[in-house]
Amino acid sequence: MIKLIVRRFIELLISTFLIATATFFLISAVPGDALSAQTDKLPAATRAQVYKNTGLNKPVMERYVITMNNMLHGQFGESIADPSVTMSSLIRDRLPASARLGIQQMLLGIPLGLLLGILAAVYKNTWIDRAVTILALFLMSFPSLVLGLLLQSYFGGKLGWFPIIGWPSGDQLWWGGWIYTILPTIAGGIGYIAGYARLLKNSMVDVASSEYVMTARAKGLSEPQIVLHHIVRNAFIPIITSLPVTLAFGITGSIFIESIFVIPGIGQYFVTALTNRDVPIIMGETVLLAILYIVTMFITDLLYTVVDPRIKLYDN
Amino acid sequence: MAVSDTDFHFVQGTDNAGMPTVLTKQPAISADEEGAPKSISFWASARQKLLKDHLAVAWGIILLLIVLVALIGPQLQHYDPNLIRVNARNVGPSAAHWFGTDRLGRDLFTRTCIGIQVSLLVAILSTVLAIGFGTIYGMVMAFFGGWVDEIMMRIIEVFNSLPGLLITMLIMVVLGNGMWTMLFALALTSWSDAARQARGLVMQLRQLDYVTAAVMLDTPLWRIMTRHLVPNMMSILILDIGQSIPGNIFGEASLSFLGLGIQAPNTSLGILIASGQDQMLQHPLQLYIPILILVAIVFAFNIVGDGLRDALDPKFQG
Numbered sequence: 001m002i003k004l005i006v007r008r009f010i011e012l013l014i015s016t017f018l019i020a021t022a023t024f025f026l027i028s029a030v031p032g033d034a035l036s037a038q039t040d041k042l043p044a045a046t047r048a049q050v051y052k053n054t055g056l057n058k059p060v061m062e063r064y065v066i067t068m069n070n071m072l073h074g075q076f077g078e079s080i081a082d083p084s085v086t087m088s089s090l091i092r093d094r095l096p097a098s099a100r101l102g103i104q105q106m107l108l109g110i111p112l113g114l115l116l117g118i119l120a121a122v123y124k125n126t127w128i129d130r131a132v133t134i135l136a137l138f139l140m141s142f143p144s145l146v147l148g149l150l151l152q153s154y155f156g157g158k159l160g161w162f163p164i165i166g167w168p169s170g171d172q173l174w175w176g177g178w179i180y181t182i183l184p185t186i187a188g189g190i191g192y193i194a195g196y197a198r199l200l201k202n203s204m205v206d207v208a209s210s211e212y213v214m215t216a217r218a219k220g221l222s223e224p225q226i227v228l229h230h231i232v233r234n235a236f237i238p239i240i241t242s243l244p245v246t247l248a249f250g251i252t253g254s255i256f257i258e259s260i261f262v263i264p265g266i267g268q269y270f271v272t273a274l275t276n277r278d279v280p281i282i283m284g285e286t287v288l289l290a291i292l293y294i295v296t297m298f299i300t301d302l303l304y305t306v307v308d309p310r311i312k313l314y315d316n
Numbered sequence: 317m318a319v320s321d322t323d324f325h326f327v328q329g330t331d332n333a334g335m336p337t338v339l340t341k342q343p344a345i346s347a348d349e350e351g352a353p354k355s356i357s358f359w360a361s362a363r364q365k366l367l368k369d370h371l372a373v374a375w376g377i378i379l380l381l382i383v384l385v386a387l388i389g390p391q392l393q394h395y396d397p398n399l400i401r402v403n404a405r406n407v408g409p410s411a412a413h414w415f416g417t418d419r420l421g422r423d424l425f426t427r428t429c430i431g432i433q434v435s436l437l438v439a440i441l442s443t444v445l446a447i448g449f450g451t452i453y454g455m456v457m458a459f460f461g462g463w464v465d466e467i468m469m470r471i472i473e474v475f476n477s478l479p480g481l482l483i484t485m486l487i488m489v490v491l492g493n494g495m496w497t498m499l500f501a502l503a504l505t506s507w508s509d510a511a512r513q514a515r516g517l518v519m520q521l522r523q524l525d526y527v528t529a530a531v532m533l534d535t536p537l538w539r540i541m542t543r544h545l546v547p548n549m550m551s552i553l554i555l556d557i558g559q560s561i562p563g564n565i566f567g568e569a570s571l572s573f574l575g576l577g578i579q580a581p582n583t584s585l586g587i588l589i590a591s592g593q594d595q596m597l598q599h600p601l602q603l604y605i606p607i608l609i610l611v612a613i614v615f616a617f618n619i620v621g622d623g624l625r626d627a628l629d630p631k632f633q634g
Binding site for chain 2: 143
């Protein structure tokens, strides 16, 4: 176990290093930088001074070493386009909106999806199964971007039931201002419905054909007992193990929903940073997301062994 | 036993549920009219199954129709998709302009047709590119094994430890906007699943006698791949391509919408949706039409992909 954690940790360090390096040189390869648009019209001396202040006048390799060194000490630096923004201010100010949006979407989508999945599996090969399958395929055909736009233009614009853009802030950051959150929540939650319904249905159908279910049926257990105690319990393994990834991606923001509804979240700012060539923020968000994702994958691996003791990690 | 397959798969560090079973082209047995068993090939049986799935057939035809209209449409009307006419802005649908005109007076039917072409071209080519490259990569991994496999696996993990969208956006910023860069960027983020799958399949296939025999005979690697491995993986590759296209259609539309993909005045479904958003309160039709087409195309791909899976995937046989 300890060996495994150490191994994963080293892998994490290597991956993070590679990702940070690749990101840095990729952005450096783009002509123009965060300051070129702002300083175009300035006198040469002033421009040189601005560049000197931000350190952008140094050669690429030197900047690379400085950046990596700072990162090693947990410093991503302040945004070049807007010096008041740093990674920690970003997390403090913008993560709550993204996280609340993601959690609400999951709370809406996952239970509904699981319910539909159970229905489809229990009534396999009936009209209910077919209806759920086609409904899931239909919902999957709406990217959250498109669904967001449709909801926004119809319920927000035409009917005027909901505000078109905006997000609760201040006291209502985590609780309240629900009217603003309804459309974005639905727009993103639908994807979870389709995904989890299919996942659980397929898993349940798999389990239902296994021998212990046949045994349970042969010894005369009632159908609800079989479904609840034998099928659902085991069919939940892929659900439980896919939850951490869903959670990690969910709370770090849905770029499109945030852009459409102008929600001040992490995802939306990443797009801004990208278009501004704002190296510190791009690096910071990329590296943090990568670490979050790698750790999540590790937790997922551990969860596998918890929910299904037959699985052993790296047991040769 | 299914469980041990899953375990093995998991130990390899992959997260797909379940391992696709290797297809050995065993002829399926079916009874013909006289009642005598007649053997038909794997592909013939798959074709029969697919044709019986009426929903998939119907949506396949709808998809073909959309593509045909998109190809022929611009020839019928001879509008310049970029011609700006100030006196015909935001006209509703009419005999002259089937979908109306946009806020610059450009004919929306022509623009939509070209947009469909561009979106589909990007989605299909990037999918084929990604799965083609991923498959070769995976085959090489599995065939050489050892430290080659180890290093190549690490590279996959680096790609997998970031959300694909993030990498795509980064690449788009680096390479600049445009159809070909977008195609490349989308492919770059979606090849790793194909690689892992191909690796798993080849691991199983290479233990078969005829592959061992080919290796013994000193058959060159590319020949083993093209003659022995790829034909046996074909059905799974087709399935993958069919099921990955919707994701890349979404990718194109979403990135173009954010201004990180195809650039105006060029057109694609994403661009049309983005410009439709500007007009959505006054002229909602300009938003609804491209959305309707996008959803119809993706739904068709999903339904046909689902039907293909029932017909091709051994896990769903019988």
